[in-house]
Amino acid sequence: MDAALGLMRRIPPKHIDTALSALLSLLPHHSSDLLSQVDQPLQVLSDIECGKEFILCEYNRDADSYRSPWSNKYHPPLEDGPYPSSDLRKLEIEANDVFAVYCDQYYEGGISSVYMWEDENEGFVACFLIKKDGSKSGHGRRGYLQEGAWDAIHVVEVGPDENGTSHYCLTSTVMLSLTTNNESSGSFNLSGSIRRQMTMDLAVAEGHLHNMGKMIEELEGKLRNSLEQVYFGKTKEMVCTLRPPAELLQMRFPDNRDV
Amino acid sequence: MADQEENEISVEQKIEIAKWFLLNSPPDVKAILGDDEVYESAASEAFPLYNKAHLISLQFPNRSGDVLITSFGEINVNEYLDPRTAQVAKVDHIKQVCKSVRPATDEELPSSYVEEYRCAVEAELSRYVGEAYPKGICSVFCTSGKDVEDAGSDFTLVVVISAARHSPQNFCNGSWRSTWTIEFKDDLQVVEVTGRVQVGAHYFEEGNVQLDAKHECKDSTIIQAADDCAISLTNIIRHHETEYLTSLQASYSNLPDTTFKDLRRKLPVTRTLFPWHNTVQFALTKDITKELGIGK
Numbered sequence: 218m219d220a221a222l223g224l225m226r227r228i229p230p231k232h233i234d235t236a237l238s239a240l241l242s243l244l245p246h247h248s249s250d251l252l253s254q255v256d257q258p259l260q261v262l263s264d265i266e267c268g269k270e271f272i273l274c275e276y277n278r279d280a281d282s283y284r285s286p287w288s289n290k291y292h293p294p295l296e297d298g299p300y301p302s303s304d305l306r307k308l309e310i311e312a313n314d315v316f317a318v319y320c321d322q323y324y325e326g327g328i329s330s331v332y333m334w335e336d337e338n339e340g341f342v343a344c345f346l347i348k349k350d351g352s353k354s355g356h357g358r359r360g361y362l363q364e365g366a367w368d369a370i371h372v373v374e375v376g377p378d379e380n381g382t383s384h385y386c387l388t389s390t391v392m393l394s395l396t397t398n399n400e401s402s403g404s405f406n407l408s409g410s411i412r413r414q415m416t417m418d419l420a421v422a423e424g425h426l427h428n429m430g431k432m433i434e435e436l437e438g439k440l441r442n443s444l445e446q447v448y449f450g451k452t453k454e455m456v457c458t459l460r461p462p463a464e465l466l467q468m469r470f471p472d473n474r475d476v
Numbered sequence: 477m478a479d480q481e482e483n484e485i486s487v488e489q490k491i492e493i494a495k496w497f498l499l500n501s502p503p504d505v506k507a508i509l510g511d512d513e514v515y516e517s518a519a520s521e522a523f524p525l526y527n528k529a530h531l532i533s534l535q536f537p538n539r540s541g542d543v544l545i546t547s548f549g550e551i552n553v554n555e556y557l558d559p560r561t562a563q564v565a566k567v568d569h570i571k572q573v574c575k576s577v578r579p580a581t582d583e584e585l586p587s588s589y590v591e592e593y594r595c596a597v598e599a600e601l602s603r604y605v606g607e608a609y610p611k612g613i614c615s616v617f618c619t620s621g622k623d624v625e626d627a628g629s630d631f632t633l634v635v636v637i638s639a640a641r642h643s644p645q646n647f648c649n650g651s652w653r654s655t656w657t658i659e660f661k662d663d664l665q666v667v668e669v670t671g672r673v674q675v676g677a678h679y680f681e682e683g684n685v686q687l688d689a690k691h692e693c694k695d696s697t698i699i700q701a702a703d704d705c706a707i708s709l710t711n712i713i714r715h716h717e718t719e720y721l722t723s724l725q726a727s728y729s730n731l732p733d734t735t736f737k738d739l740r741r742k743l744p745v746t747r748t749l750f751p752w753h754n755t756v757q758f759a760l761t762k763d764i765t766k767e768l769g770i771g772k
Contacts, residue, residue: 224497235496236497239493239496239497242493243493315752318750319750322741322744322745322746322750323740323741323743323744323750324739324740324741325741349739349740351738351739357738358738359734359737359738360738361730361734361735361738362735362738362739365735365738365739366739367739367740393739395735395736395738395739397727397730397735401723402691402720402723402724402726402727403673403689403690403691403692403720404688404689404690404691405687405689405724405727406687406688406689407685407686407687407688407731408685408686408688409683409684409685409686410683410684410685411682411683411684411685412683423753424752424753426752427752427753430750430752431752434749434750434752437740438742441740441742442742443683444683444685445731445732445736448679448683448685449685449687449728449731451648451677451679451685452650452677452678452679452685452686452687453677453687453724453725453728455641455648455649455650455677455679455687456650456652456675456677456687456721456724457725458610458641458650459609459610459611459612459639459640459641459650459651459652459675460608460609460612460639460652460717460721461608461610462721462722462725
């Protein structure tokens with residue numbers, strides 16, 4: 218299992234889907250571990266009744282059905298799937314509405330979904346998801362990307378109210394891929410994934426949604442900046458190590474060739 | 477297949493999967509397979525492909541230099557020609573070492589006419605590669621027309637440049653691979669040049685990000701004496717590769733304001749953080765717009 222995870226860490230990001238299927242067939246007894254520890258790009262379903270799409274993940278799945286955050290119904294329908302309590306569902310509805318606006322502000326398009334469920338510790342867990350297609354045929358405003366995908370998964374564990382504060386533990390994962398393609402410079406693709414955690418103790422009076430939202434916004438921003446500056450930067454550094462920019466190379470001509 | 481358990485896959489399938497992993501990541505697959513025979517079988521097919529695709533270089537045991545493992549210099553799956561020293565290396569693909577070396581036979585080498593060109597290009601190219609790539613290796617192969625005795629016929633040379641860095645302690649790997657096909661066309665007295673460059677970099681410290689960039693270009697020059705051809709061909713290669721590096725750097729500097737922004741902005745258009753405290757307002761606004769039937 219360790220070997221499998223080590224392998225997955227070093228597989229180039231765009232092959233992760235194939236690699237995961239392969240590992241699942243080689244190690245069928247470890248499937249639940251593999252699925253929970255390896256990040257996969259997000260899938261989407263249409264909630265036709267509500268006229269909106271929603272994101273699929275382990276947190277809204279039961280058997281082969283997925284619960285829509287808009288209608289609170291399972292697709293395809295289920296006899297008795299799990300649902301959040303009515304109080305939590307109210308928070309979930311509000312979270313979906315507000316997060317959709319957040320998504321619009323930062324992603325100028327894209328799909329968002331929020332799922333909540335009670336946990337055993339008298340607190341609850343919330344999962345905020347975003348899927349953005351930034352390609353010029355998708356929601357890429359500026360039309361630079363031949364292909365562009367951003368998947369964000371934020372899981373917040375919220376502890377019970379203890380003297381007015383709650384303990385929040387956020388795990389954020391971002392997966393992305395971007396490709397530009399043109400005549401003069403060929404194809405250029407950057408892809409990758411990154412995961413970080415953040416914990417805070419915050420006043421419940423501010424509101425759970427406010428507290429979770431602030432943390433997500435902060436961590437998502439940090440991940441974005443880290444990807445752009447550190448991670449992309451390191452790959453650029455590697456290229457310049459392989460072949461340093463050579464402003465100083467002389468062109469040689471037959472009549473003044475050095476002997 | 478009927479009497480296999482539901483979750484078992486066939487040996488052939490295991491080999492296919494192992495081959496795929498071996499081709500797509502540094503070799504580390506034995507533990508997962510738990511089956512040495514499957515591993516050996518997959519490895520013996522996958523490693524040669526991996527080594528040729530990655531243009532790896534191996535040291536000659538007699539310390540006479542390096543041999544590039546490419547399809548252009550392949551005599552058979554285990555033997556590779558180094559045109560510079562006119563030697564053939566016998567290799568172990570799985571261990572990635574050169575086991576033995578022998579001189580190349582006359583049939584394996586080009587004619588002295590072609591060799592004059594090949595050698596001149598290689599000499600000039602080696603100077604360029606030595607200047608431009610801190611750790612680059614290059615070879616020039618004749619892939620067609622190697623028995624051409626004199627002017628009057630076509631022949632083709634292939635230039636291969638390979639530079640790689642493996643720095644697992646810094647969680648970083650990278651490779652630059654260029655292949656330049658040089659066709660000497662006698663009737664037009666022209667040399668047609670086609671270049672393919674592939675650059676990759678992988679950084680995986682607490683995360684996992686990869687660059688995969690490819691570029692193709694064409695150029696041409698006239699047929700001249702071997703030394704003059706070598707200079708103009710190397711200038712062409714130098715020019716295009718330098719330009720490509722510049723365009724790679726430009727792609728990186730475009731990220732903040734253009735390409736990456738198409739995925740996620742740094743901040744909303746308002747240039748302020750999201751007003752989470754005004755959520756009540758948002759909810760109210762949505763309710764009102766719904767009731768009045770405004771907007772979506």
